[in-house]
Amino acid sequence: MTKRIMLDMSATLIHHGHIRLMKKASEYGKVIIGLTMDEEIFKKKGYQPELSFEYRKEVLEAIKYVDEVVATPWLLDDNVLKKYNIDLLVHGDDNSNIIKKEKLLIFPRTQGISSKDIRENAFKAIAEKKSRKILLNPGPATTTYGVKMSQVVDDICPREKKFGDLMEFVSKELTKIVANLDEYTTILFGGSGTAVVEAVLSSVVPRDKKILIINNGAYGKRMCQIASAYDMDQIEFKSSSIAPIDLKKLEETIKNYTDISHLALVHNETTTGLLNNLDDLGKMAKLYNLELIIDAMSSYAAIPIDMKKQNISYLMASSNKNIQGMAGVAFVVAKKEKLENLKSIKPRNFYLDLYSQYKNFENTHQMRFTPPVQTLYALKQAINEIKREGVENRYKRYSKSWEALTKELKKMGLKYLVDDKFHSKIITSIFIPNGVDFNNMHDYLYEKGFTIYPGKVDEFNTFRIANIGDIDYKDMEDFLKIFKEYLKNI
Ligand SMILES: Cc1ncc(COP(=O)(O)O)c(C=O)c1O
Incomplete structure (x- = not known):
């Protein structure tokens, strides 16, 4: 007599894995x-199937x-x-039905396909198409x-x-990008990059x-403005x-004073793309026993940095540039030995006090004040992605x-400010080419999905193009096509 074989499934999104199983059966x-009823799917998975039972x-x-086809739980x-x-x-080999062994026939699942995959891929395709903008701002x-x-x-x-553990992971992984965990640590703050420049x-x-x-x-210049706001003794x-x-000139300046304790500078000047040489400045700091403070906001996680080799005591960066996370977390990677010495300095600031934030995190794995929760989840993901890609x-x-x-x-005969030799x-x-109005150009490109950025150097009429984030040279080529189209039509 012909046997009656039951195959149980939800069949919400039919695929070749189902068909192969049916054929075998x-x-x-x-x-x-045995087709799972709508209310049973809802109870188990929490959603209504895309197609109801009858369809x-x-x-x-x-x-x-x-x-x-019969209705089953x-x-x-x-x-x-x-x-x-x-x-x-x-x-399939994911059976959880409680039935006698002799009545069960298990077939391996078809690899690489499931209704869940189809659902997620469709969602991903829509979300990516909707949200992908090419940001050429820094x-x-x-x-x-x-x-x-x-x-x-x-x-x-x-x-x-659980959230403390997440922040500990983030802190350690951010340290590992530029330093070793024995001697260095990372202190997290909620805020934009300027917050940590000010904190340090x-x-x-x-x-x-x-x-x-x-x-x-x-x-x-912003660092000078911050130092002025705190009435610090700055040069x-x-x-x-x-x-x-000019390193010679810098050395002469250092030699003119006996009481300089810190040297601070920006690694990649985001205004121009001028890359300051950390090897040279690290040597200078060591020679004159200065603690080196580096604003690495727009170089960290792209341009390799070795804090120990380059004698850097404090390095500041944020979550939303080359690390490719969301805005809202800024951090300081610092030498622990230097941090411990801060105990004797009376804070000039309450919220951004580096020593308090460091000690509190060390003891509790918590920021002192409410952290940007979702930004930290995004940062964890961004870190995992950079670990996969490598700096x-x-x-x-x-x-x-x-x-x-x-x-x-x-x-095209267009000029840019910094020579390739010193470029980040x-x-x-x-x-900006003659006859071009930045705002008009910006709006045209923005409409087409590309965001460009105004210049920030007073003496030159420039605009800026950054090439960071989840984009590649093909996006840049697409941008250039539209950019040329714009210039042709003005
Ligand atoms: C080198 C550098 N430092 C500091 C900042 C300030 O960061 P934020 O705008 O996140 O405060 C930026 C921002 O672009 C930067 O490029």
Whole structure:
């Protein structure tokens, strides 16, 4: 007598894995599909199936391997098999039905396909298409789908241990990008990059000591402004915004004082793309026993940095540039030995006091004040993504986009501020062509999905193109096509 074989499934989204299973089952006898009822799917999975029971049944009945379709609960037992006179239940190797062993026939699942995969891929395709904008501003940068989606999490009180563990992971992994965990640690703050520049400057310089700040762009200047706001004893060392620092002149300045304790500068001046040489400045700091403070906001996680080798005591960066996370977390990677010494310095600031934030995190794995919860989840995802890509590969990817950009600019006869020899290959400050209005150009490009950025150097009429974030040289080529189209039409 022909056997009656039951195959149980939800068949919400039919795929070739289902068909293969049906075909195999049909070799054993008549195929009766035990189709999970709508309310059972809702109870188990928490959503209504895309197609209701009657439509799923209609689809299944049209398949040549299927003889009957009956309504079944989520879990089958021997009573269900008895009711429909079933000889054998065929199931994939994820069976959880509680039935007698001799009635069960297990087939391996088809690899690489499931209704869940189809559902997630469809959602991902829509979300990516909808949300992918090419940000050519120097951060917040274009983020991956994974980073965007990682923010959709269960509500959690950030004081829970689970969240403390997440922040500890983030802190350690951020340290590992530029230093070793034995001697260095990372202190997290909620806020934008400027928050940590202010935290470091206001926390680390003793009142009877001076800080020498190199100003060769808007962010160097900002450090001077912060030091002024706290009435700190600062020496501003002005340097060209487009050429390397004159080390001899810098050394002479240092020698003029006996009470400088700190040297501060920006690694990649985001205003121009001028890359200051950390090897040289690290040596200088060591020679004169200065603690080196580096604003690495737009270089960290792209341009390799070795804090120990380069004698850096404090390094500041944020979550939304080359690390490719969301805006809202800023951090300081610091030498623990230096942090311990801060105990004797009376804080100039309450919220941004570096020593208090450090000690509190060490003791509790918590920030002192409410952290940006979802941004931290996104940062964890961004860290996992950079671990997969590697900092060096990320910089190679960025550099390739930069090369695509500058090669074309040269062909077009457009000039940019900083010579290739001293360039960070992260952001380029380009002279605005004659007759072009920045806002008009911005709006045209923005409409087409590309965001460009205004210049920030007073003496030159420029705009900026950054090549960071989840973009590559093909995006840059697409941008250049539209950019040329714009210039042709003005
Ligand atoms: C070098 C540098 N420092 C500091 C900042 C300030 O960061 P935020 O705007 O996040 O406060 C930026 C921002 O672009 C930067 O590029």
